Amino acid sequence: MPLDVEVERTDGVAVLHARGELELATATQFQSALTELIEDGGVVVVDCAEVTFIDSSALRVLVQARLRLESSALLRLIIPRPSIRRIFELSGLAPEFSIYDSFEDALRAS
Amino acid sequence: MEGTPRRGRRPHAAAAALFAVLAAASVVLGVGAQHSITESDQRQLHTELGALEAQVQASLSDLGLPLTKLAGDAAQGDAAFRAVAQLFTPTPFVSVSLWRAGASPREVAAVGDPPVLPYPGALVGVRANGTLAALGRVGPLTEHTLGVAMRLASSPGWIVYGEDLLPAVGPGSPFAGLDFALYVGSISPINLVQATVSTPVRGPSLLGTFPFGTRHVDLVLALEHGAVGALPPAVPWAIGIGGVLVALIAAFVVERLARRREAAEHEATTATVAYGEQREIASVLQHAMKPVALPSFEGLELATAYVPGDGRLEIGGDWFDTIPLGTDRLFVTVGDVSGKGLAAASTMSALRHAIRAYAIQGDAPDDVLAKLSGLVDVRRDDHFATVLCAIIDVAERTVTVATAGHPPVLLRDRSGTRFVEGMVAAPVGVPSLRRPVATTVTVERDASVFLYTDGLVERRGFTVDEGLERLRAAIDSAQGSLESQVASVAAALSDEIPDDVALLGIHWLIDAALVRGAAQGEAR
Secondary structure (H helix, E strand, O other): EEEEEEEEEEEEEEEEEEEEEEOHHHHHHHHHHHHHHHOOOOOOEEEEEEEEEEHHHHHHHHHHHHHOOOOOOHEEEEOOHHHHHHHHHHOOOOOOOOOOOOHHHHOOOO | OOOOOOOOOOOOOHHHHHHHHHHHHHHHHHHHHHOOOOOOOOHHHHHHHHHHHHHHHHHOOHHHHHHHHHHHHHHHHHHHHHHHHHHHHHOOOOEEEEEEEEOEEEEEEEEEEEOOOOOOOHHHHHHOHHHHHHEEOOOOOHHHHEEEOOOOOOOOEEEEEEEEEOOOOOOOOOOOOEEEEEEEEEOOHHHEEEEEOOOOOOOEEEEEEEEEEOEEEEEEEEOOOOOOOOOOHHHHHHHHHHHHHHHHHHHHHHHHHHHHHHHHHOOOOOOOHHHHHHHHHHHHHHHHOOOOOOOOOEEEEEEEEEEOOOOOOOOOOOEEEEEEEOOOEEEEEEEOOOOOHHHHHOOOOOOHHHHHHHHHHOOOOOOOOOOOHHOOOHHHHHEEEEEEEEEEEOOOOOEEEEEEOOOOEEEEOOOEEEEEOEEEOOOOOOOOOOOOOOOEEEEOOOOOEEOOOHHHHOOOOOOOHHHHHHHHHHHHHOOOOOHHHHHHHHHHHHHOOOEEEEEEEEOOOHHHHHHHHHHHHHHH
């Protein structure tokens, strides 16, 4: 299943909406979109609400993006699905990210 | 000839880089190990046998891969054989030869010293099953040379025979000061391969046994004569030298892979042929990364199941390993390097060696994980690794487990099967402020723990919790011996998986104390 990536910019916040499967075959596409936003600076929100599967290749892309930023507050992940959030917990990566249930929560956080 | 290395050509950057990385990692680890050996004599004594065992095991584990390669290429002719065999002499082999299998095997080509053979007709019984045949000592005991042979099911007409010089035991050698006897096979004069003490060993002794090819190795370590403290200086050397050797072999295989690919493209060989050859080399490299053999461990029963993936041309990054720490404790580890290919495979190799080194030094599972963080950095290396380390204490009946992003171990006892939950640190290679924390649980008599590679629970169509529950339920309902339990669980869960998966079961024997007592009595 292909990955659909859509970028939206509002008030200094860049939002990357990802839909589909974040995995080996789509990691390069995901990485280039995310890297561009990171390089622009400011807060980047990755909306994973429509992500149905995530593997270690995609986790690596997110980790590398996170490590390029000084603070975890600059990269915010929206992960409402328990099954996707569970992958972050089991892999020990959940505490390394700022993870929110909804877009509103992600923006509200300062 | 297409498959023959072209001598005189410069090696590929990938092969050179792989060698450099692995060799550098080994040297760094060796030096690191040298600095951190400060454990008490008492502790050294306790871990000495395990360390010696691991050292011998590591040295012997380097023998299978070259012979497997040579046996697979045997049909390409004796010139090709000589060209490749030269790379494996004088180390690890002083002599490598190619033989035509049959009622009286005939020598076709030899590199290095002329082959001696442990006894006339030693090659007659070598079976075509791809298992390293441990034939026994070659020449007098003072030469401590071991004869081994390989015959593949895929080319049963050929036998590759090698003679391996075991590390010297004189002053200044890594083994200096240790009083031990090494037998390939049971403890009997005809099976003695190397000894630094008069045999049979008298007085208090420890016995270590581990499988080696078609047979097993028995190590008898004498406790007297100031053996304490003699081993630690050997460990860094063993890690350093062994690691460089492995690096060389890995680099060689990578080089061959690169050259074959080039040759295949250059000569416009059909895609099918190229694929088959690359797959073969990939599987050789992967084979080298698989655990050598399970150690036999008094008081514990061990069993493993390994299921290869669906045959895509990719070298995976999964591994697991078992490292005896003396006679009381077993260090076990399972991990997965994110990503595929040779870079992931080389990181896996470096991590495996590092874990082995730290474990032998006596580091706790959480300390091992903390120390590994310096070896991989996702920002530099483009991958990270999920790693789980545990120490199984036979007599205390405890499991101490620490994990860096790897899913938890399963514990099965009379009340059911459950996960051993605890703190999960970030994967190795992801810099984090949270240090790994170990969890220790005491198990009932007759309990079992199970470690698994994450391919067994992570796949499309299931959430990870569903995958974990499927595994838990499969283990909970598995019947029969431990071996049939792990086999049935792996078979049930490994349908249509892209990844290789492995499952390791460890079962405390009910009468562990009795078994141990009896075995120690024998060793004396």
